[in-house]
Amino acid sequence: MKSLNDLPIFVAVAESGGFSSAARVLDLSKSAVSKRITQLEQHLGARLFHRTTRHLSLTEAGVSFYDSAAAAVRCAQDAEDAVSALLGEPRGHLKIAVPLSFGQLHVSRMIPEFLNRYPLITIDLVMEDGPINLLDSHVDVALLTGKLPDSSLIARRLLPLRSITVVSPTYTAKTSLSCPKDLLEENCITRSTSSNKNVWSFISKQHSYELNVTGNYSVNNSEALKEAALNGVGIARLPTFVVGEYIANKKLVHLFPDFAMPELDLHLVYPERNYLPQKVKVFNDFAREFFGGDTPYWEKGLLS
Amino acid sequence: MKSLNDLPIFVAVAESGGFSSAARVLDLSKSAVSKRITQLEQHLGARLFHRTTRHLSLTEAGVSFYDSAAAAVRCAQDAEDAVSALLGEPRGHLKIAVPLSFGQLHVSRMIPEFLNRYPLITIDLVMEDGPINLLDSHVDVALLTGKLPDSSLIARRLLPLRSITVVSPTYTAKTSLSCPKDLLEENCITRSTSSNKNVWSFISKQHSYELNVTGNYSVNNSEALKEAALNGVGIARLPTFVVGEYIANKKLVHLFPDFAMPELDLHLVYPERNYLPQKVKVFNDFAREFFGGDTPYWEKGLLS
């Protein structure tokens, strides 16, 4: 056993399925990865990977090596977690993944306070909407909505994500809206990411509607959609975390507050570990407190 | 997890109970050990050892760190073993511990042949009589007699260790010896290591004796004892592996061949592992074949 440091590299290559992708995960150059795998193979006296220029696969030896190697890095991680769980002052590097728009609007506000509160923690914040593999990319904790991508993950509900229907005051001045059905006659601007983007549902005790709205603008970015709504382009449905403040300062009007919309939850998601590192624990607690649980701060201005 | 390479060092220190002893085991300078532990502690942000100049003990953090760290290095070792078990040609470094006299007389003869047979194996042969901790000192395989020092070790019987009573022909010429009891009148030279060195027992179907022999020479080294016997100083009891060849070439006479003596076994001992490395396996097989099993080559000349 000459260099244990090769193990995490080997494991990364095996799991990500390539030298280049492993290099990206490990934040190394691919030449470095290549060299270390080569030297590991040399040390072991056996090839661990079949390399064809375009595809990589484990050899028989690689497969037998993998199990114990992965166990070794897991144990090493555990060892580190075990002491950090004992530590008074949380510390270490924390990689966080969050959805883009929520990250820009709220997480980015929270981070400075968090860093101030825990000066020994360093943060790598990744804002990205696509599905991410927490384990491969070494993300310590992620904010995710919807279903869990992997069963070895733990999810704790952080806050509700409610969307509401909004419009600018200048727009309402031109028309009268008394019932959701009236929206069928209006310019409804939509997010183009959601698959059934122009089916808007409204739920109340008395009536429920599923409306097939239409409009002249569709965009895959909440910020842009909000901008359009603010400028009176049309009526939009947006999460409260985007428009909450504009309702509060009257730049936007909350339409049909008596009707609810399907509600999602935002979860704190982290890999299952033997010892939950302090840094993850305090981040979770901090986030929960910062956002305010069931009625997040951006909904404080709303009377729903 | 910055440097996995610190783990084996930490584990060695924890297990050997000191920086200096760990340095010896790891074949490093103690300053190197000291520095790497220090940097590991710095990285973790916690002290792992309580150091008083003369004694070392694990801190609370050190204890929690230890379990997983030890598991990690064990897994790493397993990973390596797993591929080496698949390998065609055995290779790697093999550390062997053997009793001093047996090592000098027989193992040292065997090694050249072994190295010749397996050119990719390198050997570190330790000849020592005291008790050795296989695990701490990274001995891959040991030849031991008697009881096992540790339960996590595996012992396979290699060959019997028989001692016989011998005397030089010049000595027998001066006296008549027909029965073990006659030894009470003779000069019996003994090994001073064995605790009850001057109680010699003889066992046969007809009679058994426990004789309290006396003599004018006692020495803790079989070679010296053999030398004395060869020079007609007196009657000695020596293992067949020491005197076998001298019986064969008539330099010594085997007394009372009809009587047996308590018999010991020499065991091949190695740490329990998930994958027995090829190099250990081939060494075991080679030793078994080389020495000849139940009647080792040095007993071939004897008619017992």
Add this chain to the structure above:
DNA sequence: AGTCACTGTTGATTATTTGGAAACTATATG
């Protein structure tokens, strides 16, 4: 008490290892 042998630490110097940029080869894709 005072050697003595041994422990762990530190600083300076030297070796070794490691990492990165760029050039190179090979191959799937379109």
Add this chain to the structure above:
DNA sequence: CATATAGTTTCCAAATAATCAACAGTGACT
């Protein structure tokens, strides 16, 4: 057949690790 991507290689710079030697503290043994 061009292009983008994957892995390897060479060369060089930078970081890391190891050693030696000197130091300081402590228990054991006269």
